[in-house]
Amino acid sequence: MIRMVKAMATLIGHYLDVFLFGLWLGVICWLLLTGSDKAFLHPRFRLFLAGGGILLAAFMGVILYGPKRRSIGWPLAAASARALLLMAPLLFLSTVVDQRLGAHALTKKYTGMEQQTLLRLLESGKAKTGNAKPKPDMSLLEIARRMKQIDGRRVVTEGMVYRPDIMPENYLTLFRFAIFCCAADALPVWVFVEKAGVEAFDDEDWIRVDGTVQIVDFNGTDVPVIKADTILKKKAPTSGEQYLFF
Amino acid sequence: MNPFVSETPVTPCHHQQAPCATPTVRLIVFVQFGFIASMAGLIVFFRHTPEFATLSITFVSIFLEALPFMLLGAFIGGFIEVFVSKTIITHIVPARPLPAILLAAGLGLVFPVCECAIVPVVRRLFGKGLPLGAGIAFLLGGPIVNPLVALSTAVAYGNNQAIAGYRLVSGYLIAVAVGLLIDRFFSRKTALVNEPRGNIGEMDDGCNEPASSPGISIQIRRAFRHGASDFIDIGRFLVFGAFVAGVLQTLVARGDLAALFGSLPLSVLAMMTLALLLSLCSEADAFVAASFRTTLPLTAQMAFMVLGPMLDLKLVAMYFRVFKKRLILVMSLLTFIIVFLSMMAGTWVGR
Structure with a gap:
């Protein structure tokens, strides 16, 4: 033995x-x-x-x-x-093969100034995009990049829902994470969405929003708000498709 | 006690007998098994919580991102061990400390390596007689004074090359300063753990190959074996550091830490603490720093970008396989203080 x-x-x-x-x-x-x-x-x-x-x-x-x-x-x-x-x-x-960064990660990675950062960070991308009229279907990263250009225009985009208790009625935060190297350096990319009845959605639900962008002042920072015409719940993408990439 | 350092007493290759298992060695082995058991417990009891998803994804991401560079560093280290003689190092590196340190701190420009890859490389270079101050300067400066880091910093700040330049120059000067101070107050004997040769209890790293003028294929095999040994030896420190960084990223909110401090010195300290905790790669940290550009002064963002590649939890864990505890403590404090003072001085000069 x-x-x-x-x-x-x-x-x-x-x-x-x-x-x-x-x-x-x-x-x-x-x-x-x-x-x-x-x-x-x-x-x-x-x-x-x-x-x-x-x-x-x-x-x-x-x-x-x-x-x-x-x-x-x-x-x-x-x-x-x-x-x-x-x-x-x-x-x-x-x-974690089938899991993804969600609302909890958003609360830990959020600094409140992502829109300003992304806008400046992506300034170099403006030259490539030029003044061509953007197609309505765009990612949250693209919305951040073209924020000033698309003010008042129709967009269709998707992401996850986050509705903290302090969120006003008829509003939700639509967010995704954008990464440069790995998920540890993920930056949250977000917009506000306004529509009656958004309370029906739960945190981390994936939705597709069709609406018009309006730039508003939020705590001294310009942020985009999508006045939604329709919001559809959609299936969550695979964990490999969850991020936006710089 | 550091639970990782001394359970594999380093001995020359010709010692093939197993070491006596001293109580300390046994305790350290138990501590490591305890750490593994804690991780397993975390998975069993918390795997369905949102915090666990954040922790796991962050931990695995940090490790996966570092893994190829760690392997590359171990591979280069193995080749240095076999193909670079002490004589070559003596010829290349200036004998006087100041020129050696000035040269070493800028080596990243021609030998761009990130902080994960540089640790096994420097460890092997120390084994080949690299002067202490020069090794420290390369270790601290290499991950910042680096064209890839310059590029990513410029991109993160909207193609602002001045910020990238400021980061590189600051990193270089601080690496030189810390290298000089360490060289002044420490010797190789008081600073370095025993040099990396065949570790008892690990794989045979090639010491049993015929020593007399071996052929090139044998030498290459030996180099790979040294590399494999280095990876296993240092990789576990990466696991430990990445896990702690993952836990802290899960528990500490970026915004809360930055919002705690209103004044310039406190915001610099806050960002330095954040750099220490997050343990980000030097090629990605500029993007996180840039996310604070409208909330915090540039000095605080710069402190984050300069300190992070020199000193973070993951690196401190890995330093334990190269340096003695006292040196790590002094080097960490020195780096932290010098980064803070230089950032404040930079602000003062810029006014």
């Missing part, structure tokens, strides 16, 4: 790191092949992730065919703790 336990411990010791690298390699391949990486990272990071996968494969190869760890007991316990720590993000990843 003891001999069998020792043999198993030796086997684990030999292949623990190979397993760790192989597991991460598999997860990176899965993220890239299914597009699930976009639930966490900007698509421009795909190339870096692929490069990381190649390095993981190389590391796995040299360990697999190289000399193996010889000790068991406490050194093996220490190595196991290290390997398990490096596997911990995978545990969390498996729980």
Whole structure:
């Protein structure tokens, strides 16, 4: 019995790191092949992730065919703790594959000045867009970018609902997150929507709003309000499609 | 006690016997298993709460974003270990501290690396005899004095190149200042943990290969093995730092922290604290800083962008695998104070 336990411990010791690298390699391949990486990272990071996968494969190869760890007991316990720590993000990843940043994240990432920031941040985009009449179907990021241009015009856009208790009657906040690198640096992009009966929507419901943009002063900042003609509840996009990307 | 530092006492390659499991080693292993068990408990009991979704997505995002760069850093470190001799370092790096530090702080311009990749690289360079002050200057300056960071900063501020330039110059000068001070008050012996060779309890990192003039393929295999060893050794600190940063991003609202302080010095301190807590990549942090541009003065935003790549929770965790605790404490305090004072001085000069 003891001999069998020792043999198993030796086997684990030999292949623990190979397993760790192989597991991460598999997860990176899965993220890239299914597009699930976009639930966490900007698509421009795909190339870096692929490069990381190649390095993981190389590391796995040299360990697999190289000399193996010889000790068991406490050194093996220490190595196991290290390997398990490096596997911990995978545990969390498996729980959030179908989840998304929602109203809670909005309250933590909101600074109140996103519209001003986005307007200035996206100033460089104006030259590209020129004065061409924008199509009504546009993202919240596009609305932030063209805020002054589209004042008084019809837009169709979509996002998540947030209605805190302090929200006036007939108003809701429509928001999404825009990311530059990863979800940790997500900036909330939001507009107010005005329509009778919006109280029927719950926080984090995905809706499609068709209405007219009006710029109003909110705490000294220009923010867009969509006077909605219609609001339709829609199916939430996949976690990989939830973000807008700079 | 740092629960990660010393459970793998570093020994030369020829020691192949398992170390005695001292009570400290055992305790540290238990602490790590305890940390893993806490994470598992969090998943079991809180996985259906909105806070958990924010925490998980943030934690996994920070880790996934850093992972390729961490692997790249480990890979470069492995090649430095095998292919760069101490003699080469001695020839390249000036012998006198000041020129060495001035050179090292600006190395990011030609060797652009982010803060996650730079830690394993610097760790291996220290092993090759890189002077302490120069290593610190490269470690702190590299992630800021960097063309990619300059570009992202300029874009975040609507193509404002002056802000990008100000950030790079500030980062460079602060890295030089901290490098000089550390070089003055610390020696390699008092600053560095034992140099990275084959760690007991880890994979054999190539030390068993024939030592006498091995062929190139053997050397490349050794380099990869060193890289793999570095990744496992330092990667867990990244996990720890990313998790703590994720917890804090879940609990602390950006707006609340900034709104706490009205005066310039306090807003600078608030933003420095935020940089410490958020642990963002130096190529993305300018976008978060820019979201405060109408609520906080530029000085406070700049403090956020200069301190973050030098000092945050994720980095402090990773520093434990390179430096001794006293050095980390002194370097962290020095960096924090110098960033604060230089930002305030910059405002005063600009008036």
